[in-house]
Amino acid sequence: MAMCIIDYLREWGLQKIFTVTVDNASSNDVTVEKLSDKLDDWGTNSINGQHLHMRCMAHIINLIVKDGLKESVISIARVRCAVRYIRQFPARLRKFQECCESENIVNKSLCLDVPTRWNSTYLMLSRAIEYERAIKEYSDRDTSLSRYLMFDAISDGKPAGVLRRTDWDDVKRIAQFLEIFYNLTLKVSGSLYVTSNANFLEIGQVVVYLNRLITTEDELLSEMASSMWKKFEKYWGEPIKMNKIIFIAYVLDPRYKFTTYVSKLVSKDTGGKVSTSLPSSSFSTMKTSTPGLGDLLDEIRKHKVVSGGVDSKTKLKKYLPEDPENERPNFDILVWWKVNSPRFPILAKMARDVLVIPISSVASERAFSTGWRILDQFRRSLTPKLVETLVCLQDWLRSESLPVNIEEDLDFLKTLEEDGVNGSSSAASMANFALV
Numbered sequence: 447m448a449m450c451i452i453d454y455l456r457e458w459g460l461q462k463i464f465t466v467t468v469d470n471a472s473s474n475d476v477t478v479e480k481l482s483d484k485l486d487d488w489g490t491n492s493i494n495g496q497h498l499h500m501r502c503m504a505h506i507i508n509l510i511v512k513d514g515l516k517e518s519v520i521s522i523a524r525v526r527c528a529v530r531y532i533r534q535f536p537a538r539l540r541k542f543q544e545c546c547e548s549e550n551i552v553n554k555s556l557c558l559d560v561p562t563r564w565n566s567t568y569l570m571l572s573r574a575i576e577y578e579r580a581i582k583e584y585s586d587r588d589t590s591l592s593r594y595l596m597f598d599a600i601s602d603g604k605p606a607g608v609l610r611r612t613d614w615d616d617v618k619r620i621a622q623f624l625e626i627f628y629n630l631t632l633k634v635s636g637s638l639y640v641t642s643n644a645n646f647l648e649i650g651q652v653v654v655y656l657n658r659l660i661t662t663e664d665e666l667l668s669e670m671a672s673s674m675w676k677k678f679e680k681y682w683g684e685p686i687k688m689n690k691i692i693f694i695a696y697v698l699d700p701r702y703k704f705t706t707y708v709s710k711l712v713s714k715d716t717g718g719k720v721s722t723s724l725p726s727s728s729f730s731t732m733k734t735s736t737p738g739l740g741d742l743l744d745e746i747r748k749h750k751v752v753s754g755g756v757d758s759k760t761k762l763k764k765y766l767p768e769d770p771e772n773e774r775p776n777f778d779i780l781v782w783w784k785v786n787s788p789r790f791p792i793l794a795k796m797a798r799d800v801l802v803i804p805i806s807s808v809a810s811e812r813a814f815s816t817g818w819r820i821l822d823q824f825r826r827s828l829t830p831k832l833v834e835t836l837v838c839l840q841d842w843l844r845s846e847s848l849p850v851n852i853e854e855d856l857d858f859l860k861t862l863e864e865d866g867v868n869g870s871s872s873a874a875s876m877a878n879f880a881l882v
Contacts, residue, residue, distance in 0.1 A: 447473065448480035462490045465691065466498055467804045469505040470681075497691045503634045503645060504806040506681045510652075511564045511627050513677045514670035520601065521616040522567060524609045525574050527599035528581060529556050531591055538588070545583040551576070565631060568624040571617050578614055585609070616666060623667055626655055635808035640779060642695040642803045647702065649682055649692075691800060698797045700771040700782055761790045 455461065463485060468474040482495035491498070515522065532542050533556055546553040556577065559570035574581065585591050592608055599606040630648055634641050656678060659671035682688055696702055771777065779801060787794035804810070828836075 448477045448484070451477070451481060452484050461485075461488045462492075463498065464492055464799060465500045465689075465803050467500040467502055467807050467810075469502045469807060470509065475499070497689055500689050500691065500803060500805065501681065502805070502807040503648075504631050504808045507627055507631055507634075507652075508564060509681075510674045510677045511624065512562075514623075514674040515564055515567065515620075517666065517669040517673055520606070521613040522571065522620070523601035524595060524599075524606045524613050525571060525617055526559060526567075527595055527601070527606045528585075528591065528609050529558055529570060529574055531594050531599070532556060532581070532584060533558060541588065542580065542584050545580040545587065546577065549579045549583055551580050553580075564624070565628055568621060568628050571621040571624075575614075575618055575621060581609075619664065619667060620670075623659070623670065627652075631808075635806045637809040640801045641805045642692060642801055643699040643702075643779060645692040645805045646696040649688075652678070652682075691803060692805070694796070695800050695803070698783075698793065698800055699779060700765075700768075700786075701773060701777065701779075703766055703770055761793055765790055765793055 455463070463481070466478055466481065468478070478499040482491055482498050485491035485495065485498075532538050542556070543553050554576075555573070557566075557570050557573050559566040595606050595608050597605055630652070633644065634648060656671045656675050659667050660675060662668050662671075680687075685693075771782065779797075783790075783794045783797040783801075
């Protein structure tokens with residue numbers, strides 16, 4: 447893979463690479479290392495490649511949450527099997543719709559999940575919870591569902607078992623637990639705004655959230671959080687394990703400037719006691735001697751102990767003491783640095799390079815994962831060049847004001863399913879969907 451990247455860099459005339467954002471596959475470690483060696487040969491390897499490898503935050507969250515879900519497999523499996531049973535035949539769906547009408551529930555669409563994608567599991571649970579009464583009503587009308595769960599639905603090599611009230615209680619708590627990670631994944635996977643400045647703060651919020659749940663009296667959530675914390679420590683447990691660029695990006699956000707980090711973490715959940723609520727290995731006790739942070743964090747350390755008249759010889763010392771910008775929904779950090787570049791020219795150049803670093807590869811992966819929508823049964827004879835043209839054309843036609851959508855549109859998928867069942871979908875309509 448490294449040679450392919452290097453060949454493309456040569457073809458495009460690029461020799462300067464600041465960071466490479468990839469997922470956590472071990473093969474990527476080797477790829478980035480070889481790429482770093484080539485940049486050394488070209489004499490363009492910034493900071494000796496120390497910050498070249500940016501691990502995808504969304505993938506790390508995925509690994510963390512998947513470890514937690516292992517503690518609640520049976521309840522999720524029972525809901526999954528019940529949903530699968532109802533969705534299996536049109537006659538069952540029609541009967542389920544009758545149950546929704548009798549319970550005065552607007553029938554949208556039950557969705558199945560992909561067990562390896564925890565966010566789809568969250569969506570499945572969230573939608574199933576909305577239809578809890580309808581699913582119970584369906585179970586009363588169709589006793590075959592109970593028999594299916596007792597004997598035919600297999601989970602971990604044994605029957606899943608009847609869906610009980612305690613299972614519904616469990617999945618409700620699990621869905622609420624997963625919601626913060628789902629929203630976090632959407633936030634860090636944004637495509638119309640910079641994300642590197644939010645990385646450090648979001649990780650800190652996960653620290654507080656997990657630690658609060660580890661000590662909760664809810665045994666299920668405590669076990670889930672404990673399993674997730676072990677995976678968290680593997681990637682984010684100590685600053686030395688993290689790409690130091692995320693700290694610099696946090697400093698360059700005029701709303702935070704790093705020095706307000708502790709106050710941001712103090713919340714009702716922690717009772718105002720951050721130092722006692724966070725594990726000692728976390729970066730809440732950040733040491734400025736951490737290798738790789740260099741002179742920048744030394745300046746931050748000095749800033750913390752200086753009050754009043756700060757030495758104005760450096761632009762950094764002018765920037766840090768200023769009052770942080772207020773939080774507001776429409777705040778554009780790049781515009782702020784453009785406006786303030788005359789006051790902080792060097793910092794503005796740093797911000798231009800650092801803030802645009804993506805901390806997630808989800809948006810790019812989705813952009814290059816449209817093959818199933820383009821190479822359908824009517825287009826399997828397209829040449830590679832024509833497929834590349836279609837992918838590029840799709841990107842160009844898409845309005846720049848629209849973000850890359852990584853959420854599942856369940857109601858739209860239901861429409862497609864109903865069209866397919868009714869025979870109203872055509873090759874032309876599916877082709878148009880594939881292109882747009």
